[in-house]
Amino acid sequence: MWRRATAAALALGAGAGGAAIAYSEDPSATLKICTHLPPRLLRDSVTAATIAFDYQYSLWGLEPGTPAWVSARHDAHLRSANRLQELCFRNGGIYIKLGQHIAQLEYVVPEEYVQTMRASMLKRCPVSSYEQVCGVFGKDMGESPETVFAEFDHVPLASASLAQVHAARTHDGQKVAVKVQHDHLTDTSVIDIATVDLIVNTLHYVFPTFDYRWLVDEIRESAPKELDFLNEAKNSEKCLLNFRRLSPHIADSIYAPKVYWNLSSSRILTMEFMDAKEITDVNGIKELGIRPVDVSNLVSKAFAEMIFKHGFVHCDPHAANMMIRPLPQERRKTFGWRRPQLILLDHGLYKELDYATRISYASLWKALVFADAKAIKENSVKLGAGEDLHALFAGVLTMRPWKRVIDPSVDHLVLDGNNTDRSEVQMYASLYFSEISELLRRLPRVILLMLKTNDCLRAVNHVLVIETKLLQ
DSSP states (O other): OHHHHHHHHHHHHHHHHHHHHHHOSSHHHHHHHHTTHHHHHHHHHHHHHHHHHHHHHHHTTOOTTSHHHHHHHHHHHHHHHHHHHHHHHHHOTHHHHHHHHHHTOTTTSOHHHHHHHHTTTTTOOOOOOHHHHHHHHHHHTSSOHHHHSSEEOSSOSEEOSSEEEEEEEOTTSOEEEEEEEOTTHHHHHHHHHHHHHHHHHHHHHHOTTOOOHHHHHHHHHHHHHHTOHHHHHHHHHHHHHHHHHHOTTTGGGEEOOOBOGGGOOSSEEEEEOOOOEETTOHHHHHHTTOOHHHHHHHHHHHHHIIIIIIOEEEOOOOGGGEEEEEOTTOOSOBTTBOOEEEEEOOOOOEEEOOHHHHHHHHHHHHHHHTTOHHHHHHHHHHTTOOTTSHHHHHHHHHTSOHHHHTOOSTTTTOOOOOHHHHHHHHHHHHHTHHHHHHHHHHSOHHHHHHHHHHHHHHHHHIIIIIIHHHHO
């Protein structure tokens, strides 16, 4: 089996490398990149093989569901998550994006993977050197950063999986944030997606219930869009236009940084510099005179408008992509507090929901709120869950077991965030791992991204509401 996997890896690597060289605008640079393919592919193959062997060896002879089996599987999950994390950091680029996807799929993938990736992938991204930044400017702008801008800070303010952000000042004195893509990422992404595909398919071959090929399909589709910063700029402007046209009642409370089109390219995005607080900085938000609960309500309203009315949804709303400041045009306080303005960043990943999907999704949430079992099943089937997995789909959406989903009490969907809640959901996720994998295989990718968006928003609201109460 492992001989076949190794042979497939080598063939896939050779094919990916050849394709990257043949279709690259800079074949010599791509050839240099492809010299890194063999060691990367070897790391991928070794990691996949080690993870697969660990699960087989650790669970060998143990009866599924017994305490010994549960304990052994937990340990295997944790070891494998650490191996995958190390692989993502060593390879970088698309691998970091994969780790971030996993970190945001709470209770959809094993908890050990989610927590391991969440603790690192959003804060420890690789940083490009200033020489590499200059290389991107040279190719895209034909000039150095110091020529394009009056001032350009060599040290980045932040770094993410695909790019990093530098503070700068334009020649007319405007302070801006300049997002610069990591050098050669456009070329290496072709190879990285192919090798990530190898890992997932190998694990699925060994463990048929481990079917996360949909995740690779999503990255394959979304990566080219996220790597095109002009597409990101267009998305940000369309987002604001939708709020002004379709949601004027909260349009002033939603903002995206102004884009400097003349100072931007497909790999460089120059935006208005935002002086605001990260959305999970509870103490910083209070210092601005804003109540965290008002921020939570605004976030929920904003994304409800996008999902159910606009049909054009920001699908990466984790904490680093949202900021808060006081509503600029409002100087006076209401009952001692100021109203918040939500600033949305990183508009690379959007999905469009057609009318029928929006109606079914809205009807499903209405049924969940009113504990209407019949309507929950009907709309879950319409969204692709199937008649046999509608209860599981409802549980994934609400983070509640079925018996509580259909509980008629008013607060049946309220999550207190306590350890009992968390342990119960984790137990169900563990028991129904194979069924969850089957559910994810069935669901349309746009619904999978809605699950991811739902998880991101739940994590943010948890900090704003529940942790705020704990601090009081």
